[in-house]
Amino acid sequence: MLLPEVGTDARLTGVHADQAASRGFFTPNKKAPMKVTPLDATSYAGGIVSIGSAVTLTQWGVIAGILTALLTLLLNVWYTQQKNAREQRLADQQAHLADLAEREAKARLAALGVKL
Numbered sequence: 001m002l003l004p005e006v007g008t009d010a011r012l013t014g015v016h017a018d019q020a021a022s023r024g025f026f027t028p029n030k031k032a033p034m035k036v037t038p039l040d041a042t043s044y045a046g047g048i049v050s051i052g053s054a055v056t057l058t059q060w061g062v063i064a065g066i067l068t069a070l071l072t073l074l075l076n077v078w079y080t081q082q083k084n085a086r087e088q089r090l091a092d093q094q095a096h097l098a099d100l101a102e103r104e105a106k107a108r109l110a111a112l113g114v115k116l
Contacts, residue, residue: 036044055063109116 106116
């Protein structure tokens with residue numbers, strides 16, 4: 001019996017899509033998840049270890065410095081946005097209070113009969 005390859009359409013290989021889906025080999029409109037075999041995982045780990053061992057202590061220091069600088073930049077941008085939002089809310093509140101005080105003063109003067 002023909003089984004579809006991963007990521008292929010069952011119509012192209014001769015297996016009905018319902019049969020393939022019921023066996024777990026194929027789901028319509030979805031790609032099959034990629035499975036990593038132990039041999040692949042070992043190969044990936046070996047590649048990572050070889051790259052890591054090729055980097056000298058000085059280079060690790062440079063990498064750490066760059067990462068620290070990027071983290072500092074991101075935190076500074078976030079903090080500045082928070083500070084600007086706080087200052088804007090404070091300015092809006094002060095403007096609202098000044099408007100209320102002006103209206104209250106006009107209302108008191110109008111109550112006393114003073115024309116402006």
